[in-house]
Amino acid sequence: MSLLRDHDLARAFDHASHTYDSLTSLNPGYRTDLLRSARRLRLPGDGAGLHILDLGCGTGASTLALLRAAPRARITAVDASAGMLRRATAKPWPAHVRFLHLTAEEVAAADEGPFDAVFAAYLFRNVTDPDALLGSVRTLLRPGGRLAVHEYSLSGSRTHRALWTAICRGVVIPAGTLTGDRALYRHLWHSVLAFDTAPAFRDRLTRAGFTGVRAAPVAGWQTGIVHTFLARNGLRAEGAGLPAGDGAGTAKERTR
Numbered sequence: 001m002s003l004l005r006d007h008d009l010a011r012a013f014d015h016a017s018h019t020y021d022s023l024t025s026l027n028p029g030y031r032t033d034l035l036r037s038a039r040r041l042r043l044p045g046d047g048a049g050l051h052i053l054d055l056g057c058g059t060g061a062s063t064l065a066l067l068r069a070a071p072r073a074r075i076t077a078v079d080a081s082a083g084m085l086r087r088a089t090a091k092p093w094p095a096h097v098r099f100l101h102l103t104a105e106e107v108a109a110a111d112e113g114p115f116d117a118v119f120a121a122y123l124f125r126n127v128t129d130p131d132a133l134l135g136s137v138r139t140l141l142r143p144g145g146r147l148a149v150h151e152y153s154l155s156g157s158r159t160h161r162a163l164w165t166a167i168c169r170g171v172v173i174p175a176g177t178l179t180g181d182r183a184l185y186r187h188l189w190h191s192v193l194a195f196d197t198a199p200a201f202r203d204r205l206t207r208a209g210f211t212g213v214r215a216a217p218v219a220g221w222q223t224g225i226v227h228t229f230l231a232r233n234g235l236r237a238e239g240a241g242l243p244a245g246d247g248a249g250t251a252k253e254r255t256r
């Protein structure tokens with residue numbers, strides 16, 4: 001399996017940035033699932049007074065989901081690909097949303113925190129050292145701060161693995177080949193197969209020191225293929241961070 005990493009991955013996303021929004025708009029539920037994951041952060045008061053980080057914001061679809069889930073929060077969105085960021089910044093945003101050309105790994109050193117919540121959509125599968133990045137996210141989050149990772153992470157069942165391969169062979173790679181981005185969409189296929197299953201990523205979050213770790217499925221064809229992972233940065237310090245609560249949402253929502 002050939003996976004793209006770091007500079008090669010950023011260049012592949014630069015190239016794919018021109019067609020990224022059109023291709024993802026063909027994916028039923030892409031934007032509504034992002035919104036559902038952002039809402040699962042359950043940020044109080046429409047996010048008033050909170051600072052949220054969107055790691056790997058791409059063309060801004062995850063940033064828009066955050067803005068809709070927490071319209072009064074200050075949002076900092078970062079991405080490694082200049083091309084993807086150009087597409088994001090060409091869209092209209094309120095003044096409390098800003099974009100930075102930084103890798104996820106560089107944010108802590110750039111002194112951009114602390115954050116009340118971090119959202120990472122379709123990022124972790126792409127990074128070279130997910131454990132190091134989770135450690136860095138913990139240093140960026142206030143005590144009690146929330147993390148939502150929205151990711152292609154297979155359930156572990158053979159059916160979902162086979163369905164993912166069938167969708168990639170039948171739809172994703174042919175569409176990516178038409179736009180001249182075959183290598184990136186082959187990377188998408190392989191990186192999902194190589195990445196943690198949902199139980200394994202949940203364990204990884206717990207090992208990294210996050211608490212209240214949960215995985216919630218998304219709806220539609222991506223059930224068993226995409227999950228929202230919710231976690232908190234350690235125990236809530238008295239008087240600090242977000243109110244305690246079930247960051248994974250209601251039982252009804254978890255099963256949708």
Ligand SMILES: C[S@@+](CC[C@H](N)C(=O)[O-])C[C@H]1O[C@@H](n2cnc3c(N)ncnc32)[C@H](O)[C@@H]1O
Binds near residue numbers: 055059061078105126
């Ligand atoms: C599949 S796109 C998802 C974009 C967006 N979050 C969304 O939901 O539409 C993944 C994005 O992560 C970015 N990315 C990959 N590795 C990164 C890293 N180490 N640091 C920052 N961004 C990264 C890519 O450039 C790309 O824009």
